[in-house]
Amino acid sequence: xxxxxxxxxxxxxxxxxxxxxxxxxxxxxxxxxxxxxxxxxxxxxxxxxxxxxxxxxxxxxxxxxxxxxxxxxxxxxxxxxxxxxxxxxxxxxxxxxxxxxxxxxxxxxxxxxxxxxxxxxxxxxxxxxxxxxxxxxxxxxxxxxxxxxxxxxxxxxxxxxxxxxxxxxxxxxxxxxxxxxxxxxxxxxxxxxxxxxxxxxxxxxxxxxxxxxxxxxxxxxxxxxxxxxxxxxxxxxxxxxxxxxxxxxxxxxxxxxxxxxxxxxxxxxxxxxxxxxxxxxxxxxxxxxxxxxxxxxxxxxxxxxxxxxxxxxxxxxxxxxxxxxxxxxxxxxxxxxxxxxxxxxxxxxxxxxxxxxxxxxxxxxxxxxxxxxxxxxxxxxxxxxxxxxxxxxxxxxxxxxxxxxxxxxxxxxxxxxxxxxxxxxxxxxxxxxxxxxxxxxxxx
Amino acid sequence: xxxxxxxxxxxxxxxxxxxxxxxxxxxxxxxxxxxxxxxxxxxxxxxxxxxxxxxxxxxxxxxxxxxxxxxxxxxxxxxxxxxxxxxxxxxxxxxxxxxxxxxxxxxxxxxxxxxxxxxxxxxxxxxxxxxxxxxxxxxxxxxxxxxxxxxxxxxxxxxxxxxxxxxxxxxxxxxxxxxxxxxxxxxxxxxxxxxxxxxxxxxxxxxxxxxxxxxxxxxxxxxxxxxxxxxxxxxxxxxxxxxxxxxxxxxxxxxxxxxxxxxxxxxxxxxxxxxxxxxxxxxxxxxxxxxxxxxxxxxxxxxxxxxxxxxx
Numbered sequence: 203x204x205x206x207x208x209x210x211x212x213x214x215x216x217x218x219x220x221x222x223x224x225x226x227x228x229x230x231x232x233x234x235x236x237x238x239x240x241x242x243x244x245x246x247x248x249x250x251x252x253x254x255x256x257x258x259x260x261x262x263x264x265x266x267x268x269x270x271x272x273x274x275x276x277x278x279x280x281x282x283x284x285x286x287x288x289x290x291x292x293x294x295x296x297x298x299x300x301x302x303x304x305x306x307x308x309x310x311x312x313x314x315x316x317x318x319x320x321x322x323x324x325x326x327x328x329x330x331x332x333x334x335x336x337x338x339x340x341x342x343x344x345x346x347x348x349x350x351x352x353x354x355x356x357x358x359x360x361x362x363x364x365x366x367x368x369x370x371x372x373x374x375x376x377x378x379x380x381x382x383x384x385x386x387x388x389x390x391x392x393x394x395x396x397x398x399x400x401x402x403x404x405x406x407x408x409x410x411x412x413x414x415x416x417x418x419x420x421x422x423x424x425x426x427x428x429x430x431x432x433x434x435x436x437x438x439x440x441x442x443x444x445x446x447x448x449x450x451x452x453x454x455x456x457x458x459x460x461x462x463x464x465x466x467x468x469x470x471x472x473x474x475x476x477x478x479x480x481x482x483x484x485x486x487x488x489x490x491x492x493x494x495x496x497x498x499x500x501x502x503x504x505x506x507x508x509x510x511x512x513x514x515x516x517x518x519x520x521x522x523x524x525x526x527x528x529x530x531x532x533x534x535x536x537x538x539x540x541x542x543x544x545x546x547x548x549x550x551x552x553x554x555x556x557x558x559x560x561x562x563x564x565x566x567x568x569x570x571x572x573x574x575x576x577x578x579x580x581x582x583x584x585x586x587x588x589x590x591x592x593x594x595x596x597x598x599x600x601x602x603x604x605x606x607x608x609x610x611x612x613x614x615x616x617x618x619x620x621x622x623x624x625x626x627x628x629x630x631x632x633x634x635x636x637x638x639x640x641x642x643x644x645x646x
Numbered sequence: 647x648x649x650x651x652x653x654x655x656x657x658x659x660x661x662x663x664x665x666x667x668x669x670x671x672x673x674x675x676x677x678x679x680x681x682x683x684x685x686x687x688x689x690x691x692x693x694x695x696x697x698x699x700x701x702x703x704x705x706x707x708x709x710x711x712x713x714x715x716x717x718x719x720x721x722x723x724x725x726x727x728x729x730x731x732x733x734x735x736x737x738x739x740x741x742x743x744x745x746x747x748x749x750x751x752x753x754x755x756x757x758x759x760x761x762x763x764x765x766x767x768x769x770x771x772x773x774x775x776x777x778x779x780x781x782x783x784x785x786x787x788x789x790x791x792x793x794x795x796x797x798x799x800x801x802x803x804x805x806x807x808x809x810x811x812x813x814x815x816x817x818x819x820x821x822x823x824x825x826x827x828x829x830x831x832x833x834x835x836x837x838x839x840x841x842x843x844x845x846x847x848x849x850x851x852x853x854x855x856x857x858x859x860x861x862x863x864x865x866x867x868x869x870x871x872x873x874x875x876x877x878x879x880x881x882x883x884x885x886x887x888x889x890x891x892x893x894x895x896x897x898x899x900x901x902x903x904x905x906x907x908x909x910x911x912x913x914x915x916x917x918x919x920x921x922x923x924x925x926x927x928x929x930x931x932x933x934x935x936x937x938x939x940x941x942x943x944x945x946x947x948x949x950x951x952x953x954x955x956x957x958x
Binding site for chain 1: 781800889
């Protein structure tokens with residue numbers, strides 16, 4: 203459209219060459235319309251300037267990679283949208299844009315909770331296999347690569363996985379007379395019951411701070427652990443039948459979460475709320491369930507003054523995976539080839555290692571995990587915790603958990619039911635009944 | 647020539663009022679009709695209306711039997727009552743005060759409108775901070791007298807009260823100015839004779855001022871009803887966190903408009919969203935009619951009595 207205006211200006215100029223005054227007026231009018239230089243369309247594959255929009259949530263840690271890519275591809279400008287936004291907001295916006303067939307970026311981030319929902323609509327996405335993605339399968343853990351393949355089409359390429367740990371505040375632990383060394387802290391809680399006991403000790407000494415932020419994130423952690431160690435699915439079985447009331451993983455996670463609440467350990471700061479954000483700065487809680495990507499959140503939320511006050515211990519109850527994303531190209535993109543190239547660049551082992559260094563997002567690439575820059579990485583912010591060792595060590599043994607296509611809606615319903623128990627509106631039994639009922643309704 | 651001027655007299659009035667009706671038709675009536683058409687289809691975002699299946703009034707039946715919808719209606723009505731009743735009473739009292747001879751009268755009269763020109767978002771964000779559980783001013787003050795801390799978002803009643811105060815803060819001044827304008831049109835001699843008869847200030851207010859403001863009160867009640875039942879911005883921003891459209895962990899302050907947006911933005915059911923929009927429209931209609939009868943009945947006999955007195 204803009205280019206047409208430019209041509210219009212040229213045409214007007216030619217008609218009115220003899221009448222300069224009028225030409226000047228016409229020129230002014232055409233300029234006011236937002237005209238630019240008129241040129242013939244560039245031949246495909248030349249240096250046409252293009253902008254690639256990439257829709258993300260939270261922190262993907264790609265800033266340095268964008269700079270590198272723009273330097274080696276002078277015709278490409280990369281605009282990241284949604285940096286720091288919440289996952290729920292991102293999911294809703296993405297779903298809306300995909301459904302409306304307009305407005306999505308050239309590249310979109312798809313989180314594990316909504317991956318299946320989009321695999322069902324694989325025809326909305328570009329097959330990255332046509333852009334050479336199949337040759338890159340070896341760059342990823344096999345399940346991470348396979349998860350985004352549907353009917354032979356490669357819908358997305360993996361970014362990170364969410365290996366688990368437990369982040370804790372050394373200042374509050376010292377105040378409570380608990381050990382602050384990460385090995386000693388890890389030894390405090392081999393199981394969730396031991397974690398609760400530690401919490402009780404903590405609360406007895408430091409009654410004005412919570413032992414954990416809010417129970418929902420912990421609940422998700424336990425659920426993903428139990429699901430990974432057990433049946434391999436959460437609210438839906440692998441035939442997408444709702445099993446919220448029969449899957450022991452869900453019930454176990456609920457029960458443990460309620461034990462935590464009964465012990466009065468929660469600071470009741472609803473995750474992602476303003477109070478939660480302020481809670482980091484005000485040292486309102488001592489521990490937080492910490493998938494790898496959470497370390498980036500903590501660094502941002504607590505800011506420079508929190509540096510050195512945090513450390514990372516192992517998570518109670520064994521390893522598990524929560525979170526992790528893929529990058530995909532919607533068919534609405536006008537620059538599908540260029541977008542696919544950028545995805546390949548961002549998700550290659552070097553790219554994943556760079557994202558880990560920037561925001562702690564744990565690579566889904568075995569090569570990147572073995573990269574000394576990752577394996578030997580130390581996080582200054584978290585009291586020089588060897589994050590490479592803590593997260594990368596167990597990452598290769600991570601087992602995938604099947605999340606149904608309606609997972610996100612059910613998760614919201616169950617989390618809200620858990621919150622009503624946390625806020626004291628319902629008791630555990632009534633909360634569980636509501637979780638099952640609302641979860642089934644949301645998943646139908 | 648004469649015929650032309652006759653035509654002019656006959657038709658030109660219609661031409662003069664036509665712009666309003668044309669604009670209203672395009673932006674008011676047509677969306678209303680189209681929304682009704684939409685509400686009869688099972689229509690998802692992304693598909694075209696002619697691809698959607700016609701379901702008649704199934705969507706309406708679905709919501710009339712949906713607990714979540716009625717929960718949203720209850721929340722909306724309670725927040726409406728909690729905000730509108732004190733709002734209009736306080737506005738009346740405030741207008742009465744502003745109608746007196748006080749210092750810097752214009753300053754105060756302009757001042758009461760200031761809350762109304764601030765944006766909903768700004769008001770809601772500031773109030774949500776004030777109501778914050780851990781570092782909010784209100785819990786701090788309550789803490790001084792040994793109450794709390796209250797988690798305002800957690801319970802239905804507390805969240806309703808919090809939202810109602812946000813609405814009141816913005817709208818009391820606006821209504822007060824409308825009442826003030828109406829009060830100034832009440833002749834002074836009525837008050838003078840009342841004073842001579844020995845009527846006290848408060849008696850003058852309740853037996854003279856309020857009845858004579860009746861048409862204005864009806865107007866403000868209906869306007870507040872329409873606004874109050876469409877409550878959206880305040881509770882949405884008050885909710886914060888993930889999924890604010892749900893209005894709290896147990897939908898304890900989800901209004902009908904938020905419920906509508908939930909159908910649209912979270913479930914992408916355009917037909918169902920349109921159905922909720924129409925149900926909201928009907929709800930407002932019912933409430934406006936009830937209010938109209940109620941407020942006109944309330945003071946019905948008094949102006950008649952006054953007329954009799956005057957004619958005597």
